[in-house]
Amino acid sequence: MDLDLRVLVTRKIPEIGLKILQKHFEVDANPESESLTAPALRQRLARADAVLCLLTDRIDPAAIDAAPNLKVISNHAVGYDNIDVPYATSKNIAVCNTPGVLTEATADFAWALLMSITRRIPEGEKLMRSGEFHGWDPLMLLGADLQGKTLGIIGAGRIGSAMAHRSTGWQMKVLYHSRSTNTELEKALNARRVALEELLQTADFISIHLPLTAETRHLINKDTLQMMNPGAYLINTARGAIIDEAALVEALEKKTIAGAGLDVYEYEPKMVAGLKDLQNVILAPHIGSATIDTRNKMASIAAENIVRVLNGEPALSQVN
Numbered sequence: 001m002d003l004d005l006r007v008l009v010t011r012k013i014p015e016i017g018l019k020i021l022q023k024h025f026e027v028d029a030n031p032e033s034e035s036l037t038a039p040a041l042r043q044r045l046a047r048a049d050a051v052l053c054l055l056t057d058r059i060d061p062a063a064i065d066a067a068p069n070l071k072v073i074s075n076h077a078v079g080y081d082n083i084d085v086p087y088a089t090s091k092n093i094a095v096c097n098t099p100g101v102l103t104e105a106t107a108d109f110a111w112a113l114l115m116s117i118t119r120r121i122p123e124g125e126k127l128m129r130s131g132e133f134h135g136w137d138p139l140m141l142l143g144a145d146l147q148g149k150t151l152g153i154i155g156a157g158r159i160g161s162a163m164a165h166r167s168t169g170w171q172m173k174v175l176y177h178s179r180s181t182n183t184e185l186e187k188a189l190n191a192r193r194v195a196l197e198e199l200l201q202t203a204d205f206i207s208i209h210l211p212l213t214a215e216t217r218h219l220i221n222k223d224t225l226q227m228m229n230p231g232a233y234l235i236n237t238a239r240g241a242i243i244d245e246a247a248l249v250e251a252l253e254k255k256t257i258a259g260a261g262l263d264v265y266e267y268e269p270k271m272v273a274g275l276k277d278l279q280n281v282i283l284a285p286h287i288g289s290a291t292i293d294t295r296n297k298m299a300s301i302a303a304e305n306i307v308r309v310l311n312g313e314p315a316l317s318q319v320n
């Protein structure tokens, strides 16, 4: 136990993560289910040797400069676009994340969005609750079949691959777009690596599983949306800003694509005007990894990464 070292936990997290940290360090834990403001974050970072932060915290140069003793930034997430990694690296600060443990839960959720939007479950649920369902109708809420269709995966890493593997239940053809070849996916599913344009023009269902980077921001925009078929659906459980959300609203309004399933938003937690008024989109509040087991594992790994780095050992997962 090294109570001389102080760890800031920026927001309420699963208890298991706090317990791990409290065994080793003095812990300054924000007990609220709300992010600290930027000034409050900087103030509490001033005495921190480590920070366990969330994807809702911006760990930018100002935050890092406010923390002269900081040795590790441990994100309670696999995505780390909220952290200025090059700046942290320049200050010899380790940046850690929680890959792997949320892969299956997030892929499950991407499928849940795909199935909900193609089979129009939110519209049906609304109909039931409104008392407007007057009995079986051969033309009511007709959706799209999945069997034998083409699934396009953009970003065939851990979650993209898990998404692709789940498609075997519907004997789908799998296309993927990544910078490198995914040999495992090609062998297991006969998946084919294609250019983004071919994927957009060919796939019936497109699911995004990229990190948000300068290169992927607005990868899906007015031009690329126009490459999709009018019968195609777009699913995004990665990061909102990979899609130009205003362009997506326009495509959904004009029905140049059939529908979308979103868990993430460009200006999260806000949505661009018009999105919530559309019927051909299902909107989830960034809950891709939200299962009890997964969130406990994320909290444990985020805490364990801090214990290891502060003890001079390699982290379970470090990105710099």
Ligand code: NAP
Residues within 6 Å of the ligand: 078, 079, 080, 099, 100, 102, 103, 106, 154, 155, 156, 157, 158, 159, 160, 177, 178, 179, 180, 181, 209, 210, 211, 212, 215, 216, 237, 238, 239, 263, 264, 286, 287, 288, 289, 290
């Ligand atoms: P990952 O294993 O690193 O997969 C990302 C893939 O994207 C990699 O295979 C990478 O392959 C590819 N890629 C990166 N830049 C690219 C580019 N410019 N063009 C084409 N492909 C590119 O990450 P993961 O664990 O699957 O997670 C993916 C993302 O999902 C995270 O970064 C996070 O933002 C998001 N996420 C969201 C939730 C949620 O709650 N909704 C939960 C978990 C994760 P190459 O390097 O070969 O291109």
Ligand code: GLV
Residues within 6 Å of the ligand: 055, 076, 077, 078, 079, 080, 102, 289
């Ligand atoms: C969630 O969005 C994550 O990146 O873990």
